[in-house]
Each structure stands twice: as C-alpha cells, then as structure tokens.
Amino acid sequence: MTNMHEFGLMKSIVDIVYEFAMKNRAEKVTKIIVDIGAISGVVPEYLSFYFEPCTKNTVMEGAQFETNLIPAIGNCNGCSSTFDLLENNFVCPACKGESWELTSGKELNIQGIEVI
Amino acid sequence: MSESLIKIGENILGANTGIAEQNRQIFKQKGILVVNLMSSPGSGKTTLLERTIKDLKYELRIAVIEGDQQTDRDSQRIEAAGAPVFQINTINACHLDANIVQDALRHFNMEDLDILFIENVGNLICPGAFDLGEDYRAIVISIAEGEDKPLKYPGIFSDSHIAVVNKIDVAEALEADPQRYVSFIKKVSPSIECMCVSAKTGYEMSQWYNWLRKKRNEKKII
Numbered sequence: 001m002t003n004m005h006e007f008g009l010m011k012s013i014v015d016i017v018y019e020f021a022m023k024n025r026a027e028k029v030t031k032i033i034v035d036i037g038a039i040s041g042v043v044p045e046y047l048s049f050y051f052e053p054c055t056k057n058t059v060m061e062g063a064q065f066e067t068n069l070i071p072a073i074g075n076c077n078g079c080s081s082t083f084d085l086l087e088n089n090f091v092c093p094a095c096k097g098e099s100w101e102l103t104s105g106k107e108l109n110i111q112g113i114e115v116i
Numbered sequence: 117m118s119e120s121l122i123k124i125g126e127n128i129l130g131a132n133t134g135i136a137e138q139n140r141q142i143f144k145q146k147g148i149l150v151v152n153l154m155s156s157p158g159s160g161k162t163t164l165l166e167r168t169i170k171d172l173k174y175e176l177r178i179a180v181i182e183g184d185q186q187t188d189r190d191s192q193r194i195e196a197a198g199a200p201v202f203q204i205n206t207i208n209a210c211h212l213d214a215n216i217v218q219d220a221l222r223h224f225n226m227e228d229l230d231i232l233f234i235e236n237v238g239n240l241i242c243p244g245a246f247d248l249g250e251d252y253r254a255i256v257i258s259i260a261e262g263e264d265k266p267l268k269y270p271g272i273f274s275d276s277h278i279a280v281v282n283k284i285d286v287a288e289a290l291e292a293d294p295q296r297y298v299s300f301i302k303k304v305s306p307s308i309e310c311m312c313v314s315a316k317t318g319y320e321m322s323q324w325y326n327w328l329r330k331k332r333n334e335k336k337i338i
Contacts, residue, residue: 012128024122034128039271041241059174072270077306085270090303099306102274108128108245114119115300 006042009108010050014060017113026115031064033063036083037107038072063113072105132246135214139249142221143232147337149328150232152250154272157238157267159258162190162281164315164324165233169197171318172325176230176332181220183212183237190235200224211242214249230332240265244272252331255301258283259292263300270304278309280324285314 013034021029036042044067051065072085078097085105091098124307127133143150153161162182169178179200182191191203201221204216217234224232234250255276257265260283266273273279279301287294294312301310311323 005245008209008213009128013132016124016126016128016130020122020124024120026122030119038275041245041271080212085304089269090267098303106271106275110124110126110128112121114121114126116119 006046007050007054009042010054013110014054014058016110017060018058020113021115024115026059028069028116029042029060029063029113030116031114032060033066033068033111033113034072035068035107035109035111036069037105039105040108044069057078068111070074070104073103075098075103076100129245129247132214135218135266136247136249139214139218139221140251142218142226143251144335145251146226146229147335148229148232149332149335150234150248150252151251151257151331152234152236152243152248152253152329154236154240154243154253154276155238155256155258156240156261159238159256159261160315161192161235161238161256164256164280164282164313165199165320166193166197167315167321168233168324168328169194169199169213171321172328173198176328177228178231178233179224179229180222181212181217181232181234183216183235185209206237210237210239211246212236212248213246217248227263230336240269240272244275251335252277254278256280256282257297257301259287259294259297260290263292263296266300266304273301273305273308276305276308278311278327279305280317281310281312282315284312284319285317 017032036044037112048065055061073082074085075082076092076097077099079095083093127161155161180194182203185206188203191201202220245248253276281294281297284294298310313320
C-alpha cells in the first residue's frame with residue numbers, strides 16, 4: 001500500500017491524542033473527533049482507513065473515529081456575503097462575483113477526544 | 117467510570133508547521149528566496165528549472181531540492197544545467213515535509229545562495245497540505261493537462277501565490293486556449309498571479325524571471 005499522506009497524518013493524530021490522554025490520566029480513549037476542511041487535500045475515508053492499524057495496542061484501540069467535514073467558505077469581496085465555494089462553483093450566488101477570500105476549508109484539526 | 121470530553125483544538129500538522137517556521141527563520145536570516153514548486157507529474161517543473169538556471173545562473177545563485185518518489189533523473193538534469201542540487205527520494209510518500217527539507221539544507225552552502233527552489237513530488241493533492249517554510253508556492257500546470265484541473269483540485273491552487281501555465285508552444289496543436297486556463301485558475305484562487313510560458317522554447321520566460329528578481333530583491337539582506 002502506498003504511503004498516502006493520510007497515513008502520516010494519522011500517526012500525527014495518534015501522537016497528539018496520546019499526549020493529551022496521558023496528561024489527563026485517561027485509561028481509555030473512546031472517541032476522537034477531527035475537523036477536515038473540504039479543500040484540505042485530505043480524504044476522510046482514507047484517513048479513517050489508517051485508524052485501526054495506527055491505534056492497535058494503544059489507549060485508543062477500539063475508539064470511535066469521527067471526521068467532521070468543514071465546508072470551503074468564501075467571503076465575497078463584492079457584496080460581503082459568505083457562501084459554500086464547492087456548492088456554488090466558486091461564484092457568489094448573491095452577486096455573481098468571482099472574487100472572494102477563503103475563510104474556511106483548509107482545516108486539519110483535532111477537535112477533541114472522549115476518555116474514561 | 118464516567119466518560120469525559122477533552123477539548124484539544126490542535127492542528128494535526130502542528131509539528132510540521134513548527135519545523136517549517138524554523139526553516140523560514142533560517143531562510144530569512146540568510147536572505148534566501150525559497151519557492152515551493154508544485155504540480156501534477158509531467159507539467160514541466162524540471163524543464164522550467166533547467167531553463168531558469170541556464171538563463172539566470174550568472175545573475176543569481178540558484179540551488180534546487182528535488183523531490184521524487186524514485187530515481188535521481190531530475191537531479192542529474194538540474195546539475196547539468198549548472199546548479200547545486202540535492203535529491204530526496206520519498207520512496208512511498210507522496211509529498212515533501214518540513215523536516216525532510218530541513219535535513220536537506222545541510223547539503224548546501226547557505227551563505228552562497230540567492231534562490232532555493234524546492235521541486236515537490238508531482239501530485240496535485242498531498243503537497244498542498246505541508247508547509248515547508250517557503251516564501252512562495254508556485255503551481256505549474258501544463259496546457260496539455262486540461263483546463264479544468266483547478267476546479268478538480270482547488271485546494272492546491274487556492275493557497276498558491278503564482279501559477280505558471282507551461283507548454284504554451286503546443287497550445288495551438290492541442291486547440292487549447294491559455295486564457296481559459298488562466299480564468300479557471302483565477303476562479304478557484306482569485307488573487308493568484310498567472311503567467312503563460314513555454315519553458316522549452318523560452319517564450320515569455322522573462323515574466324517568470326522578473327517575478328523571481330522582484331521577490332528576490334524583496335528578500336535580500338542589504
């Protein structure tokens with residue numbers, strides 16, 4: 001299997017979660033929630049695929065891995081309205097403007113974990 | 117035992133970003149302009165660099181970090197063009213990261229450089245997520261790739277600073293309109309700077325050189 005960058009990302013997730021779990025003296029991590037931007041270049045399914053192999057024999061083994069997709073949002077430079085870039089083909093639905101600033105969509109964050 | 121929720125709110129790539137910041141500081145101290153070149157395979161990144169080195173080597177001190185999954189074919193071409201080069205073979209990985217780049221820096225005389233190009237692994241998805249500490253991200257797209265590539269891979273275009281549309285010399289044979297490429301790129305990245313060139317024939321390469329000169333002068337330590 002080619003080492004897609006999702007594999008490296010999952011290893012980073014495991015490292016960060018492990019650190020937080022230890023700091024909070026958790027016995028077990030039951031859930032991990034990550035935010036993934038719609039244009040971050042990360043495929044949630046590929047990421048999830050690596051969860052099991054990367055967490056075997058750790059406090060995270062068997063935990064629920066939840067991915068939360070963050071839409072790519074543009075803030076229109078013409079009329080200041082915000083809109084979903086992918087759903088609107090990168091064109092502001094309000095004023096048809098094609099100039100905007102990206103306000104979200106590149107996220108790759110660990111939102112939080114549930115532990116016992 | 118009861119379950120409890122721990123908020124983390126930490127960037128997954130935080131460790132990479134930290135190393136990228138170290139790289140950025142090194143480049144700043146040395147006054148080196150660093151450009152991360154990204155594209156799909158076969159867009160002509162290496163050809164663009166070859167010509168750039170040949171045309172500018174008596175004016176600017178250029179070095180290249182070459183990222184490929186396998187082989188040193190590209191680094192041989194860069195070396196033949198007349199620039200110091202270090203080849204990274206990522207083997208199975210699909211991108212370069214800040215740590216690999218930092219490790220590569222010891223192969224160069226950093227006191228003796230004006231521009232460092234990092235030729236990323238040819239791939240329109242993964243390299244976009246990894247900050248290497250570069251000043252600018254340049255995306256190369258060839259006229260042979262299809263004008264809708266930016267719409268299909270918006271992520272990598274959306275945070276690039278400059279787009280070089282390459283292989284303009286074959287546009288007519290392919291019945292491709294370079295301006296349509298530019299408009300599709302601008303569609304997913306409104307503030308990006310675009311230029312259409314042929315690295316093979318040299319057509320409009322002066323635009324690219326002027327951009328490099330300008331950015332280099334802004335970075336130079338006086």
